[in-house]
Amino acid sequence: MKLSKISYLLLSLCSFLTFGQQPSTPSKTIEKSLQQKDDMTKNSLVKNVVFKNIGPTVMSGRITDLAVNPENPIEFYAAYASGGLWHTKNNGTTFEPVLDNANTQNVGDIAVDWNSNTIWVGTGENNASRSSYAGIGILKSTDGGSTWQNMGLTDSHHIGRILINPNNPDEVTVGVTGHLYSPNSERGIYKTMDGGKTWQQTLFLDNLTGVIDMQHDPNNYNLMFASAWTKDRKAWNFEGSGNNSAIYKSTDAGNTWIRVTTEKSGFPVGEGVGRIGLAIYDANTIYAIHDNQFHRPANDKKESKDVMSKDEFKSMSVENFLKLEDKKLNSYLRMNGFQEKYRSENVKQMVRSGIVKPIDLAKYLEDANSQLFDTPVIGAEIYKSTDGGKSWKKTHEGYIDDLYYSYGYYFGHIYVAPNNPEHIYVYGVPILKSKDSGKTFTSMNAPNVHADHHALWINPKNPNHIINGNDGGVNMTYDDGANWTLHNSTAVGQFYAIAVDNEKPYNVYGGLQDNGVWVGAHNAREDVGWHQSGQYPWKSIMGGDGMQVQVDSRNSNIVYTGFQFGNYFRIDREKDQQTYIQPKHELGENPYRFNWQTPILLSSHNQDILYLGGNKLMRSMNQGTDWTAISDDLTNGGKKGNVAYGTLASISESPFQFGLLYTGSDDGLIHVTKDAGGSWENITATLPKDLWVSRIIASEHKKERVYVALNGYRWDDFTTYLYMSDDYGKTWKSISSNIPTSPVNVIRESPKNENILFVGTDNGAYVSFDMGNSWDAFSNGLTAVAVHDIAIQPEANDLLLGTHGRSIYLANIEGLQNIDSDKMNKAITLFDAKSVRFSPRWGDTFGSWSKPFEPSTTLEFYAKDSGKQTITILSDKNADLQTIKVDANKGFNYIDYDLTITDNGRKALLKEDSNLKIDPSKNGKFYLPKGTYTIQIGDQQTKLEIK
Numbered sequence: 001m002k003l004s005k006i007s008y009l010l011l012s013l014c015s016f017l018t019f020g021q022q023p024s025t026p027s028k029t030i031e032k033s034l035q036q037k038d039d040m041t042k043n044s045l046v047k048n049v050v051f052k053n054i055g056p057t058v059m060s061g062r063i064t065d066l067a068v069n070p071e072n073p074i075e076f077y078a079a080y081a082s083g084g085l086w087h088t089k090n091n092g093t094t095f096e097p098v099l100d101n102a103n104t105q106n107v108g109d110i111a112v113d114w115n116s117n118t119i120w121v122g123t124g125e126n127n128a129s130r131s132s133y134a135g136i137g138i139l140k141s142t143d144g145g146s147t148w149q150n151m152g153l154t155d156s157h158h159i160g161r162i163l164i165n166p167n168n169p170d171e172v173t174v175g176v177t178g179h180l181y182s183p184n185s186e187r188g189i190y191k192t193m194d195g196g197k198t199w200q201q202t203l204f205l206d207n208l209t210g211v212i213d214m215q216h217d218p219n220n221y222n223l224m225f226a227s228a229w230t231k232d233r234k235a236w237n238f239e240g241s242g243n244n245s246a247i248y249k250s251t252d253a254g255n256t257w258i259r260v261t262t263e264k265s266g267f268p269v270g271e272g273v274g275r276i277g278l279a280i281y282d283a284n285t286i287y288a289i290h291d292n293q294f295h296r297p298a299n300d301k302k303e304s305k306d307v308m309s310k311d312e313f314k315s316m317s318v319e320n321f322l323k324l325e326d327k328k329l330n331s332y333l334r335m336n337g338f339q340e341k342y343r344s345e346n347v348k349q350m351v352r353s354g355i356v357k358p359i360d361l362a363k364y365l366e367d368a369n370s371q372l373f374d375t376p377v378i379g380a381e382i383y384k385s386t387d388g389g390k391s392w393k394k395t396h397e398g399y400i401d402d403l404y405y406s407y408g409y410y411f412g413h414i415y416v417a418p419n420n421p422e423h424i425y426v427y428g429v430p431i432l433k434s435k436d437s438g439k440t441f442t443s444m445n446a447p448n449v450h451a452d453h454h455a456l457w458i459n460p461k462n463p464n465h466i467i468n469g470n471d472g473g474v475n476m477t478y479d480d481g482a483n484w485t486l487h488n489s490t491a492v493g494q495f496y497a498i499a500v501d502n503e504k505p506y507n508v509y510g511g512l513q514d515n516g517v518w519v520g521a522h523n524a525r526e527d528v529g530w531h532q533s534g535q536y537p538w539k540s541i542m543g544g545d546g547m548q549v550q551v552d553s554r555n556s557n558i559v560y561t562g563f564q565f566g567n568y569f570r571i572d573r574e575k576d577q578q579t580y581i582q583p584k585h586e587l588g589e590n591p592y593r594f595n596w597q598t599p600i601l602l603s604s605h606n607q608d609i610l611y612l613g614g615n616k617l618m619r620s621m622n623q624g625t626d627w628t629a630i631s632d633d634l635t636n637g638g639k640k641g642n643v644a645y646g647t648l649a650s651i652s653e654s655p656f657q658f659g660l661l662y663t664g665s666d667d668g669l670i671h672v673t674k675d676a677g678g679s680w681e682n683i684t685a686t687l688p689k690d691l692w693v694s695r696i697i698a699s700e701h702k703k704e705r706v707y708v709a710l711n712g713y714r715w716d717d718f719t720t721y722l723y724m725s726d727d728y729g730k731t732w733k734s735i736s737s738n739i740p741t742s743p744v745n746v747i748r749e750s751p752k753n754e755n756i757l758f759v760g761t762d763n764g765a766y767v768s769f770d771m772g773n774s775w776d777a778f779s780n781g782l783t784a785v786a787v788h789d790i791a792i793q794p795e796a797n798d799l800l801l802g803t804h805g806r807s808i809y810l811a812n813i814e815g816l817q818n819i820d821s822d823k824m825n826k827a828i829t830l831f832d833a834k835s836v837r838f839s840p841r842w843g844d845t846f847g848s849w850s851k852p853f854e855p856s857t858t859l860e861f862y863a864k865d866s867g868k869q870t871i872t873i874l875s876d877k878n879a880d881l882q883t884i885k886v887d888a889n890k891g892f893n894y895i896d897y898d899l900t901i902t903d904n905g906r907k908a909l910l911k912e913d914s915n916l917k918i919d920p921s922k923n924g925k926f927y928l929p930k931g932t933y934t935i936q937i938g939d940q941q942t943k944l945e946i947k
Helices: 005-018 027-042 318-322 326-335 344-352 368-374 903-912
Strands: 052-055 063-068 076-080 084-088 107-113 118-123 138-141 159-165 168-176 188-192 200-203 209-217 220-230 246-250 273-280 286-295 377-385 414-416 424-427 431-434 453-458 466-470 473-477 495-500 507-512 516-521 539-542 558-563 567-572 577-580 600-602 610-613 617-620 648-653 661-665 670-673 692-698 706-711 721-725 744-749 757-761 764-768 787-793 798-803 808-812 828-830 857-863 867-874 880-888 891-897 931-937 940-946
Touching (some): 063 466, 063 473, 076 466, 118 168, 159 220, 188 209, 209 273, 220 273, 246 273, 273 414, 318 344, 326 344, 377 424, 424 453, 495 798, 516 558, 600 648, 661 692, 721 744, 757 787, 764 787, 828 931, 828 940, 857 867, 867 891, 880 891, 880 903
Parallel strands (some): 107 159, 495 787, 648 692, 692 744, 744 787
Antiparallel strands (some): 052 808, 076 084, 107 118, 159 168, 168 188, 168 209, 188 200, 209 220, 220 246, 273 286, 286 377, 414 424, 424 431, 453 466, 507 516, 567 577, 600 610, 648 661, 661 670, 706 721, 757 764, 787 798, 828 857, 857 891, 867 931
16 A cells, blocks of 8 residues: 555654664764774874785676766766666776765766766766665766776765766766665755766755656756655564655756656656656657556456465365366466475365464465565566657557566666667566667567666667676677677676685685676686686586585585575585475464575585574574574564565674574574574664664684674664673673774674684675784775675685675785784894795796796884884895895885896806806896795794795
8 A cells, every 4th residue: 555645754754763773873973984994094003004806707796777888889988776886988898987086885876077087986886776886976086997096976876877078077966866775865866067076956856756867858958857765674564655746847958847748748756656767869858767666457367276375265265266277276286386295185184173264375475575476566678768758658569578587676777779760678577678768579588688677778770789787797699689699807706605615726706796606616717718628617507596605614515505594505515406495384373484695505514414593593403404493583573665674684603613603684683592493592782773684793813702683774784783792792892993884784704813804894804813902904906895704714824705796706824813912012033935836937928929927025124113124035045135125114014026036146046056057047047046045024023935
């Protein structure tokens, strides 16, 4: 039932004030936090710790926009929802990142003035997805992305569209979508006449209505159309429509606006009007695609006489139920995933005996997810105006089904070919084209094209040339969609979770947004060489939205993973077998509620024991074959809405004791059991209320210790919530300390040093060397991207960051794990050097056209203070072989040594051992022969072995 506008706003306000107590984070706090992180990075003890991106790259992340040079279409920019902005000058063969030195990688829209090489970036993804991260305003670069300046609108969070006047690049009009999870006033339409120095808000409707799309006449910048969108997203519910969702028109370049979709216009009005996308051919011809949230008439439901629907059981009597044909009832039970024990004969007996009622066969399927998918809304529809927006007419008969499904808010764009007003393109899950103004459509889906489309560019000089951006990357066609090429070479994967095994080389596993679950060796080469073999080093092992991964430590071929809402499998990679293992509730019980990212955990005490969190904690003693709920509901009980809520989000078991378990829920509850689920204690009382428990970790170093990260993102609260307890959660201590304001996704302990903690937030990664009293920021090789998960491979001493936008980063942390307060107080602490295998090819080339093969090893030391240092390479008899002068930073330092020696060093070695032969290599350099050498800095020494 739709509410009046006043009731809707009051209900939303009451819900915000009573159910959730966290206010949205003020923009001034965000600006201060960004400056804090900049300062922190400059002074960080770990600013020299080098992170390498290990991919994978063959899949992609979600694209939000494209900007193509109209005079040279092999040059274009691709904007990613949470992976930054990438530039190509060779038609997508390779891309270079151009937003890496900015304070965010979250992009909603881009616009480029190609004449002046000026780029505008509207930060904060414009899709209202569960993983659409907020931005920091509007950024501008006047040097092609080398440097960026924040031009304001910092409280916008999400920006829908940017339009640059082609005749005056200082005149820019911006459609602001606004906050995703809370009301705010910095939304609507803004305009600048001075290149972003000052802004004027030219359209404001209310604090829940922003502008999602805006277009201008290709021949007249003064003529604009904008689509306003009323929406209210909560963690448990999404209302994607409202009275103020409408189309507005401006004839003075966005200075003033009038609403053109009125009751007499022919375009839908009212509470059911959802997201609208626009396309303008000329001043008279305008198209709109509308996500119509009004309900379909009851008689339009597609029903088959042979297939039963769950709604039939809601009013069915016991007498009529018992008369059902067994074949028909069994078909319903099988098609809807009822457990094998629920078949016609025994279900009828349960009804006959009163154990269950016919309505329970409907309730068995009804959770928050079913409400989302079962909503009988009208969905996608196309409207056209031929009189400049005065009147609108639907272009097609009936419904456009199987385009949006239930996710119309996730798409919402339409395009018209620049050379023909009857040729239009729309997309959702597939991409469709029409050659008759939207009367009929044909699919453009083809091999090599991912689903879920978000951006399109049509070449004005060759309309058969189209570039498409989707959840799988960049696709390109030159024959109007008959054939597509894929242009993925960038590491922009949106990982939710990662894991590692103990193989040599060890493998990395991870679940990605809309790109499944992948596995690959940590040292797999990320280049195009695999094209020749046809074997990409990473492999997909699961489709859908990839989720958490657990690997059996006894046999890494046994992997537990799956896709959204608790759909998990046990995979035997060696046998290429998948076994579905999602726990099922009993008939007559309410369905389990599963989080989008359902937590799973293999017990460290027995790798046959698997835990899985719904709203209850489930345990399997036989690898997921059978399940038992070992708790009652560990959440606040759910909340009415169309999004799964009141679910477990994190599970942890103490390595010290089997059955010492912790759970954290998405609605802010933390529980502990010390007897394997026999009894549970709520340990949330003194913590902030209603926040998503993004991570709970039982310590590896102390039985009573536990860490928790809380996340306010779904309240638009970006406060850093991080706590530890040394008494099983009876009391909590905040350890967020100096981490800049940002929601926390993950915390991990160093397995070798209890004082060292690692944290991933929505804009970076941090380390503490004193158990959370103070933190330092990682930055070398990293961008300001959301870090969703952290894994540590203990034998290799590798730290891996699973990011939601830039795939996976790796850094070796052996030195970090060996540091302590005593070493930090020494002038210099020199860490052990790794041995190097000698090669007679050092300095040689493989032909006259190749570069010399030059070796390198990294020397690592910690300096108490910044200043100049001298590194000396000494022979076994202390002869000086090489000297390296360095400017050391306070903290960890990494010096690449090329294993060369001076001519005097060569002579000294020959004097020590006349049997040595040290000839110059082809590059004219002398290299260390086999032997053991001393590395010295100040009074610190370590050995370097050349084997």
